[in-house]
Amino acid sequence: MGKENPSLQDGETDKEGSAKAVRGPGRRLHGAIAHKLGMAILSGQYQPGDTLSGEVAFAEELEVSRSAYREAIQVLTAKGLVESRPKAGTRVLPRNRWNLLDPEVLAWAFAGEPDVQFVRDLFELRAIVEPAAARLAAQRRDKDDLKIMKDALAAMRRHTLATEAGRAADRDFHNAILNATRNDALLVLTASIGAAVNWTTQYKQRARALPRNPIPDHVRVYDAIAAGDPVAAAEAMGVLVDLALEDTASAMGN
Amino acid sequence: MGKENPSLQDGETDKEGSAKAVRGPGRRLHGAIAHKLGMAILSGQYQPGDTLSGEVAFAEELEVSRSAYREAIQVLTAKGLVESRPKAGTRVLPRNRWNLLDPEVLAWAFAGEPDVQFVRDLFELRAIVEPAAARLAAQRRDKDDLKIMKDALAAMRRHTLATEAGRAADRDFHNAILNATRNDALLVLTASIGAAVNWTTQYKQRARALPRNPIPDHVRVYDAIAAGDPVAAAEAMGVLVDLALEDTASAMGN
DNA sequence: ATCTTCTAATTACTCCGACATATTACAGGA
DNA sequence: TCCTGTAATATGTCGGAGTAATTAGAAGAT
Secondary structure (H helix, E strand, C coil): CCCCCCCCCCCCCCCCCCCCCCCCCCCCHHHHHHHHHHHHHHCCCCCCCCECCCHHHHHHHCCCCHHHHHHHHHHHHHCCCEEEECCCEEEECCHHHCCCCCHHHHHHHHHCCCCHHHHHHHHHHHHHHHHHHHHHHHHHCCHHHHHHHHHHHHHHHHCCCCCHHHHHHHHHHHHHHHHHCCCHHHHHHHHHHHHHHHHHHHHHCCCCCCCCCCHHHHHHHHHHHHHCCHHHHHHHHHHHHHHHHHHHHHHCCC | CCCCCCCCCCCCCCCCCCCCCCCCCCCCHHHHHHHHHHHHHHCCCCCCCCECCCHHHHHHHHCCCHHHHHHHHHHHHHCCCEEEECCCEEEECCHHHCCCCCHHHHHHHHHCCCCHHHHHHHHHHHHHHHHHHHHHHHHHCCHHHHHHHHHHHHHHHHCCCCCHHHHHHHHHHHHHHHHHCCCHHHHHHHHHHHHHHHHHHHHHHCCCCCCCCCHHHHHHHHHHHHHCCHHHHHHHHHHHHHHHHHHHHHHCCC
16 A cells, blocks of 8 residues: 655745646646645735636636646645635635644645644644553554554664654654554544644755654654554644644744 | 546535525535545445556546546545555545545445445444433523524424424534533544435435424423433433434435 | 666557536526 | 626536557567
8 A cells, every 4th residue: 555645845935936836746737726725825915805816817817727727726726625606706705614633624724834723723632642642552452452552662763863764664653653543544644734734844854853752752652552552642642732732833933 | 537527516515505695615626536536435345455447547548637647546545545655546445434424425425325334433433422412412501592493493493304494403413502601622533423414314315294283392402402411312312312323224224 | 797877659648629418506587 | 775787707518539558469588
């Protein structure tokens, strides 16, 4: 099973010079348009209620065909960002209609300067969900789950979190916990949020030293899950989330 | 292989009658295709890894233009259900790539016979999130929030939950709680799940009597939030979720 | 003879632009 | 104030050219 991240790894901060959306490798043209528009909406460049320029005009402005533009609009519509009706044009929907937990929307939100309030909301949600996930994992894990966690933990120790391999091991560890909950809804929710949030911390983190060694805290989570102790697992995971929050908060200069 | 009726209109009317009653967003053609395919995938009619018939063949089979089919595929792609690559065709992605929390995907999942395990997962998630939401609401609500909740409660009492007006009031009540959390991520998550799940209960519920009068339990939640008591609010909401779970479980014959 | 590697053709998606249709916001008249 | 007509705009359709990836076949090496 390829557990590949959605490709949120081309920091294409295309200047306003060319209206063309840069199309990365493997990214389709309409995907690039959707990416561009999605980021513009998420970054607050369009206010809810704003109506985008007409279809033909916009497509011409972006130097693409109407088909590509329309397919991009379909993507945004599917994610609840816009709605288009004849004569009225394509309007940006109010924020509460947005599909904020969609992985791509999350990626767009974090691509620019993420809204501080929104990051706070997400961490609040993580603080609610992830300890509960650890609790369930402690009750339901089997030997295979524990082995995967243990291996990931060892890999985290070998490489540090400063390396990509180390961060991959970190993801594997958390994914193993989510898998052990035997709850798909929980899995997709936490995985989406985690991917987006960790991406920012990684992005901002380059120059800064890690606040403290996170390995012992991970070990505590593992031990509690291995021991089948739900309460301790939840508590240990809560510490981990708090740690990530501090980390991100300081990275965002708050 | 027979010709199929292209009009797969279901009685979808707007869910929030609050705003200026936008006459049902007359489902577009590609929307109908996406609906049809999405339901087929969610109902397990296509296994992950299955490759759909070619674009031209499928579009011809459905008696629609390739453009309409393609835009439908874009919607499904945006929701992580399928992936299409040149030469390889359009393949159904593994379940863990699906955007299970997308409102439309949830609706598709519940349109047919919803998977029992998935329903269980969703209720587990609700049992985690909703009490926490009530807790936050108890800490952050202001007078306006309380007034909206109180009015909704009164409306619930006036009409019963057997009427559409009563269920609308129920939704208003829960939405007011979510608004009071001041957390958009929490709001969209819970609203999506709640809408899908409550829709099924409503669907299955017609002939069956309600297991017990739910009003007092709602009042308990309101009182705790009004009193600013986070712990009591969380506990009372937990009771409400359990009640909904029993309700749904018995409706699904479990 | 079997395996490996490279090339080429097939195939299906991707993008395009033009045309026809349906819907609706808006304005002007009853 | 209400109604009705019109223009503006999105939606649906079509066929074709372009592009990329899989597959199969050919050539070479062991």
